Amino acid sequence: MKAARFDYERPADLAGALAALGQGGAKPLSGGQSLGPMLNLRLARPPLLVDVGRLAPLRQVEEGAEGTLFGAGITHAEFEDGAVPDPTPGFLARIARGIAYRAVRNRGTMGGSLAHADPAADWPTTLAALGARVHLAGPSGTRELPVEDFILGAFETALQDGEIVTGIFVPRCSAGARFGYRKSCRKVGEFAEAMCAVLADPARGVHRLVIGATEARQIVIADAAAATSDPATLDDALRAAGLAADPASLRLRQAVIRQAVAALEDESLSA
Amino acid sequence: MKPIHIEINGRAISAEVEPRQHLADFMREELLLTGTHLGCEHGVCGACTVLIDGAPARSCIAYPVALDGAKITTIEGLADDPVAARLREAFTREHGLQCGFCTPGMMMMARDIVLRRPGLDEGAIRHELAGNLCRCTGYVGIVRAIKSVAAERMGEAPVVTRGSEVAPPVYASPLALPVAPSRVAAEAAPAAPAGAQAPGAAPFVAEPLRNPVEIVEEFDVAAPRASVWELFQDPARVIACLPGARLTEPSDGRSVVAEMTVKLGPIQAAFGGTGVIAADPANWSGTIDGRGVDSRSATRVQARLNYALTETGAGAATRVRVEVAYVLQGPLAQMSRGAIARDLAARMTAAFAANLNAAIKGEAAPAEAAPLDAGSLLLAMVKGWLARLFGRG
Structure with a gap:
């Protein structure tokens, strides 16, 4: 099946992305592994997709003593391969390995999975168990929410209009965790x-x-x-x-x- | 429509795309790269798996508009890949395919599996392969094939395929080259991959022609042999004598890059290709070997032209003997098979002879060699046939 017609923008920075998302009905696109099937099945018919997958802040990883802040655009495969540091004793790689299929993991992202909020997805459950916090950015500024407060229901999140997931903070586990x-x-x-x-x-x-x-x-x-x-x-x-x-x-x-x-x-x- | 620049099988493509068009449709419909198959079209069956920047991904849920700058490898692009070659042998040996629909996706995934996890066991192979559905084989042959190649690679270092470079085929099979799509705006020169020559620069090796169509034409030119010889050593002048042909790059005298336009009713074929020239001055003879592809229909042509010059008329004139052998493969070959193709080629050879004669005499400059219209040729052929039939020739 073919997606219904949509427009596409890839703003150069976060501010541009937030501005583009301010237009009515616009939907952010990251790896597209959940949104893609929905577009093709015409379950989703957004007039505009705003590609946030390549935004620099969403591809960054910041390590701290308390934990690691992963950019929302880090892919499942990058976690699986250990291409990014893991504040847990290997838990993230282990979970990533079990998500869908490698061909999907190569493109799908952690932030996209959270924003999609499929109840059967691996990251929402895993990250809630790890006590992770979701970093959000929107027209009225940035904020943080624990994963369990972010996910409100099936495909329902605390994201407000024009707001996107920018990162996920995973607290550092002790070595014996x-x-x-x-x-x-x-x-x-x-x-x-x-x-x-x-x-x-x-x-x-x-x-x-x-x-x-x-x-x-x-x-x-x-x-x-x-x-x-x-x-x-x-x-x-x-x-x-x-x-x-x-x-x-x-x-x-x-x-x-x-x-x-x-x-x-x-x-x-x-x- | 949005402009994109994308590399497919080592070839840079610039195109205007509709955002909603997915990658598999773009490659199949616009570039005629039909090796990538479409099954479910929503990311479940794995038939459409291709490599995006070296890593397998579903081309049915990837959109070219979002892949600006990406490097794509399809099954056609793995022609020279050593791991894919081993897998092809193993799939053949183990009966790893039946109808073949899932096979392009299976090959893409299998290559990634054995590279990333050399020596993995059957359970792990089945786990890794779970995203590729096959409805005929029951997977046993596929798993065995992958297992044998994985076992060969036991002890090799795992390869991270994410972001890896896949060398495009050295021999640019016409089917591995995306043909000019209707919507391609402008095409950049192919980027030369590290360690491999660009497809256009691949050393041309003449292969023996299988069941060629052969035509021999002899004609006299009213000029001394030396001046005819001189013309034959200048590729630009020889090419100019071929109806509808022109050099697309200056020739170094040993190789030619040329294109040739042929009309066949509503079909207009534009063959682009390369050739090598070999001269044998001692025997006043030479050979031009070439091959080309029609950018619209992906019809391939492979041809060899032998020429030999003998003196006649006490050195004042030259007899030119031209032997042409060629093989057409692809859609156009089916359209123009048998006697029609032979007659078309014979007419081309005759036109070549006439143009050559004129060029040597310095008469009507054949620079404006018009595309040979096969339609009018066909009419001439039918007229000739009718004339012969009714003895009114």
């Missing part, structure tokens, strides 16, 4: 039907657990020490989120949560 991650897909690279990410960083006193692929807003357990010792305590959260209606789906979600917690002890994550 562990990360458990599991997702269930009908086929490798497909959208997940169940997903769970768990971070255990006792040295920093951080225990976080995030349930993704919820078809809505992800479930974030900020103090997950109890939940990781007994995943059955999460059943109430699943029920409250309306994810317990289908018994088969509920069992799948429970299994994925148990495996993710178990994977904290066993780092040999397969996918």
